[in-house]
Amino acid sequence: xxxxxxxxxxxxxxxxxxxxxxxxxxxxxxxxxxxxxxxxxxxxxxxxxxxxxxxxxxxxxxxxxxxxxxxxxxxxxxxxxxxxxxxxxxxxxxxxxxxxxxxxxxxxxxxxxxxxxxxxxxxxxxxxxxxxxxxxxxxxxxxxxxxxxxxxxxxxxxxxxxxxxxxxxxxxxxxxxxxxxxxxxxxxxxxxxxxxxxxxxxxxxxxxxxxxxxxxxxxxxxxxxxxxxxxxxxxxxxxxxxxxxxxxxxxxxxxxxxxxxxxxxxxxxxxxxxxxxxxxxxxxxxxxxxxxxxxxxxxxxxxxxxxxxxxxxxxxxxxxxxxxxxxxxxxxxxxxxxxxxxxxxxxxxxxxxxxxxxxxxxxxxxxxxxxxxxxxxxxxxxxxxxxxxxxxxxxxxxxxxxxxxxxxxxxxxxxxxxxxxxxxxxxxxxxxxxxxxxxxxxxxxxxxxxxxxxxxxxx
Amino acid sequence: xxxxxxxxxxxxxxxxxxxxxxxxxxxxxxxxxxxxxxxxxxxxxxxxxxxxxxxxxxxxxxxxxxxxxxxxxxxxxxxxxxxxxxxxxxxxxxxxxxxxxxxxxxxxxxxxxxxxxxxxxxxxxxxxxxxxxxxxxxxxxxxxxxxxxxxxxxxxxxxxxxxxxxxxxxxxxxxxxxxxxxxxxxxxxxxxxxxxxxxxxxxxxxxxxxxxxxxxxxxxxxxxxxxxxxxxxxxxxxxxxxxxxxxxxxxxxxxxxxxxxxxxxxxxxxxxxxxxxxxxxxxxxxxxxxxxxxxxxxxxxxxxxxxxxxxxxxxxxxxxxxxxxxxxxxxxxxxxxxxxxxxxxxxxxxxxxxxxxxxxxxxxxxxxxxxxxxxxxxxxxxxxxxxxxxxxxxxxxxxxxxxxxxxxxx
Numbered sequence: 022x023x024x025x026x027x028x029x030x031x032x033x034x035x036x037x038x039x040x041x042x043x044x045x046x047x048x049x050x051x052x053x054x055x056x057x058x059x060x061x062x063x064x065x066x067x068x069x070x071x072x073x074x075x076x077x078x079x080x081x082x083x084x085x086x087x088x089x090x091x092x093x094x095x096x097x098x099x100x101x102x103x104x105x106x107x108x109x110x111x112x113x114x115x116x117x118x119x120x121x122x123x124x125x126x127x128x129x130x131x132x133x134x135x136x137x138x139x140x141x142x143x144x145x146x147x148x149x150x151x152x153x154x155x156x157x158x159x160x161x162x163x164x165x166x167x168x169x170x171x172x173x174x175x176x177x178x179x180x181x182x183x184x185x186x187x188x189x190x191x192x193x194x195x196x197x198x199x200x201x202x203x204x205x206x207x208x209x210x211x212x213x214x215x216x217x218x219x220x221x222x223x224x225x226x227x228x229x230x231x232x233x234x235x236x237x238x239x240x241x242x243x244x245x246x247x248x249x250x251x252x253x254x255x256x257x258x259x260x261x262x263x264x265x266x267x268x269x270x271x272x273x274x275x276x277x278x279x280x281x282x283x284x285x286x287x288x289x290x291x292x293x294x295x296x297x298x299x300x301x302x303x304x305x306x307x308x309x310x311x312x313x314x315x316x317x318x319x320x321x322x323x324x325x326x327x328x329x330x331x332x333x334x335x336x337x338x339x340x341x342x343x344x345x346x347x348x349x350x351x352x353x354x355x356x357x358x359x360x361x362x363x364x365x366x367x368x369x370x371x372x373x374x375x376x377x378x379x380x381x382x383x384x385x386x387x388x389x390x391x392x393x394x395x396x397x398x399x400x401x402x403x404x405x406x407x408x409x410x411x412x413x414x415x416x417x418x419x420x421x422x423x424x425x426x427x428x429x430x431x432x433x434x435x436x437x438x439x440x441x442x443x444x445x446x447x448x449x450x451x452x453x454x455x456x457x458x459x460x461x462x463x464x465x466x467x468x469x470x471x472x473x474x475x476x477x478x479x480x
Numbered sequence: 481x482x483x484x485x486x487x488x489x490x491x492x493x494x495x496x497x498x499x500x501x502x503x504x505x506x507x508x509x510x511x512x513x514x515x516x517x518x519x520x521x522x523x524x525x526x527x528x529x530x531x532x533x534x535x536x537x538x539x540x541x542x543x544x545x546x547x548x549x550x551x552x553x554x555x556x557x558x559x560x561x562x563x564x565x566x567x568x569x570x571x572x573x574x575x576x577x578x579x580x581x582x583x584x585x586x587x588x589x590x591x592x593x594x595x596x597x598x599x600x601x602x603x604x605x606x607x608x609x610x611x612x613x614x615x616x617x618x619x620x621x622x623x624x625x626x627x628x629x630x631x632x633x634x635x636x637x638x639x640x641x642x643x644x645x646x647x648x649x650x651x652x653x654x655x656x657x658x659x660x661x662x663x664x665x666x667x668x669x670x671x672x673x674x675x676x677x678x679x680x681x682x683x684x685x686x687x688x689x690x691x692x693x694x695x696x697x698x699x700x701x702x703x704x705x706x707x708x709x710x711x712x713x714x715x716x717x718x719x720x721x722x723x724x725x726x727x728x729x730x731x732x733x734x735x736x737x738x739x740x741x742x743x744x745x746x747x748x749x750x751x752x753x754x755x756x757x758x759x760x761x762x763x764x765x766x767x768x769x770x771x772x773x774x775x776x777x778x779x780x781x782x783x784x785x786x787x788x789x790x791x792x793x794x795x796x797x798x799x800x801x802x803x804x805x806x807x808x809x810x811x812x813x814x815x816x817x818x819x820x821x822x823x824x825x826x827x828x829x830x831x832x833x834x835x836x837x838x839x840x841x842x843x844x845x846x847x848x849x850x851x852x853x854x855x856x857x858x859x860x861x862x863x864x865x866x867x868x869x870x871x872x873x874x875x876x877x878x879x880x881x882x883x884x885x886x887x888x889x890x
Contacts, residue, residue: 022549022553026553027513027553027556027557027560028549028552028553028556028557030510031510031511031512031513031514031556031560032511032514032556034510035506035507035510035511035514036511038503038506038507038510039507039511041503042495042500042503042504042507047493048493060545060549061546061549062546062549063546064542064543064544064545064546064549065542065543065545189492189493190492190493190494191494191496192493192494192495192496192499193496193498193499194496194497194498194499194501194502195498196499197498197499197502197503197506198502201502201506266503266506268493407655408652408653408655408656409652410651410652410653411652411653411655414574414578414580414581415578415579415580416574416578416580419578460509464513464562464566465566465569465570466566466570468513468560468562468563468566468567469563469566469567469569469570469571469751471557471558471560471563471567472529472563472567472571472583472751
């Protein structure tokens with residue numbers, strides 16, 4: 022179930038809010054709803070979520086006890102083992118080892134497994150490092166791992182971030198207002214910009230490979246660049262908003278990554294919770310930058326190779342990760358200094374070009390497809406075979422333009438430019454009106470999305 | 481009750497009054513579509529979308545939970561309040577505001593023209609349809625022969641559709657090759673190949689007035705640009721020409737009293753209704769009487785029959801009776817042909833199943849007395865029509881039975 026669906030938005034979510042408001046057992050309410058939320062789409066695999074939580078709770082107790090040195094390695098191994106089985110078994114056995122055991126099948130991939138496994142590992146490692154106190158009860162840990170706002174798509178939250186709030190929190194009117202605003206803005210990012218960009222990207226990537234011309238390739242790659250950002254950032258913003266409504270403060274997960282002037286900066290702005298996870302739980306334990314330049318570069322490369330693999334069990338994801346790892350290494354070696362002294366627009370263009378090329382790899386189903394797109398983008402593809410309007414509607418174009426605009430920190434600029442001169446009494450109502458209009462627009466799109474006419478195949 | 485931030489004290493989650501008010505407001509707003517669901521017009525929606533809406537599923541145990549919840553989701557999608565209005569609003573904005581296709585299967589052309597995507601491709605496929613045309617002509621020839629052997633006069637009409645008639649309004653979204661093929665269609669429509677299968681000397685009638693339609697296409701309200709199907713003047717002109725070819729005397733007063741009226745466009749799949757201007761012909765002199773879903777005996781041979789009707793005329797142009805077998809283009813045409821006959825029965829064959837063919841084309845035809853059988857297909861549907869398969873298969877079966885019959889005496 023996704024937040025932008027009718028069952029969630031207009032049925033389960035208001036039902037949850039009502040129960041949350043009325044019932045005294047607020048944490049239990051969140052936990053129960055989170056399990057229903059997960060079971061809605063994944064059925065019996067909610068037991069996997071609970072079992073994982075139970076195992077981590079036990080191992081967490083052992084770690085917190087201080088005497089069991091085996092506890093953390095065992096816990097990490099179990100968590101990674103679960104992830105490896107469900108997500109990577111088919112890829113490792115069929116693709117890497119070329120044994121062709123699973124064919125087109127393989128274990129079912131439970132939704133959000135990459136996120137809740139990483140959160141579980143976070144919990145255990147933070148306990149070991151004494152950066153977090155152990156969960157007081159199984160239900161507390163279950164609440165942290167299974168909390169529905171960030172269960173499916175993050176952000177990856179540290180236990181210490183929410184531990185105090187789980188035990189004790191005050192929810193003010195500002196939390197509800199702010200949370201609702203984040204949710205609606207995130208909903209708009211997903212429903213209006215990402216979904217419209219997806220129509221173009223999907224159409225472009227679906228064309229016959231032999232007909233991929235420059236226009237198709239650029240349209241597909243640029244709209245996918247918008248799609249993936251607004252989809253992911255939108256969902257994160259919705260998660261942060263939902264958390265805020267319930268009294269939890271999740272960290273920001275995206276900070277306008279497309280304004281970056283280097284890939285290094287990009288990864289400080291893109292999926293921040295994941296990049297910090299890899300930094301804190303893989304890069305630094307490997308040695309980070311403390312073992313000389315050569316080892317630093319190797320660590321960076323390994324981290325991003327695994328980061329690519331984390332995104333999906335396919336060679337194209339691995340290649341995407343390696344591509345970014347390589348760029349980071351290059352920037353470390355010296356390119357970063359060049360970018361720092363280059364004109365802003367040039368550094369910006371370099372970064373965006375690298376990011377877009379990376380997304381072509383990420384989106385493509387095969388290297389052949391990625392190759393055709395990249396060749397066409399540099400003018401080595403066939404002559405143009407289709408009209409622009411065959412791929413892009415006016416609606417998609419309009420929202421794509423808005424996407425380009427809002428991929429920049431326009432809100433911040435507007436606040437800085439006009440905020441001081443606006444009367445304080447006008448800001449609140451203006452913001453409220455804007456949020457309401459945005460919500461109505463999103464609702465129209467979501468409700469209209471249920472239209473499913475049966476088209477006679479014969480007339 | 482005290483609070484604690486060190487995890488040792490009792491737990492507390494406190495909501496301020498403003499937070500409670502905010503949450504209540506959110507509950508009220510978010511639950512409105514589900515609360516208003518019982519008041520939404522499911523029948524109208526089902527009619528518009530031409531399908532049955534999802535029913536609430538039955539719980540079949542925990543192992544089937546994902547399927548159950550997915551079905552609940554489908555039920556909510558189909559019955560949620562405001563969906564109808566939201567859909568209508570959005571599609572209108574897409575069409576009138578953005579100038580885009582309101583749904584995937586409809587192409588928004590220039591100056592308000594709309595086309596069905598399938599219809600464009602089917603009519604204007606760049607590659608030739610020689611083999612199919614030959615096969616179709618042969619099939620038609622056998623069908624005509626089979627019916628004539630049973631004493632019927634047979635006619636074939638082919639309805640003109642918009643991609644060939646108004647190719648210049650096709651949108652840029654239609655590939656250049658297809659648009660060029662549509663523009664070239666007028667120079668070589670399918671007629672010659674079909675006529676090759678129909679012997680004019682036998683009295684068979686073939687009517688495809690593409691040239692006449694091209695001459696008259698720019699007359700006001702000739703062929704509603706907002707429609708998929710023809711209507712009004714285009715159907716009247718077609719009917720007049722067909723009746724004349726069939727030998728039905730058509731006077732100059734045929735169609736007198738016609739006037740332009742407002743009607744609803746037929747492409748309801750767009751998600752909203754458009755008003756169109758169309759010619760209305762009263763045929764007052766012929767005294768038409770319309771009976772939908774009649775004769776009921778149709779249902780005995782054609783289980784899923786929906787589009788069938790009987791037209792009676794008190795003062796017809798001839799004393800003949802006709803059976804009009806068509807695709808969806810038959811309904812707008814039927815009332816313009818009806819004045820030519822004392823009785824006209826129209827049946828839309830789109831949902832006739834192969835297992836029903838023999839019964840329908842033998843027993844049903846034998847039950848009702850017709851002098852004429854008229855087939856109608858639209859030109860973009862000819863390549864895939866199965867209208868003639870029923871009789872063609874019976875005819876082949878009869879031939880097969882005949883060839884198995886022992887020849888001569890013992």
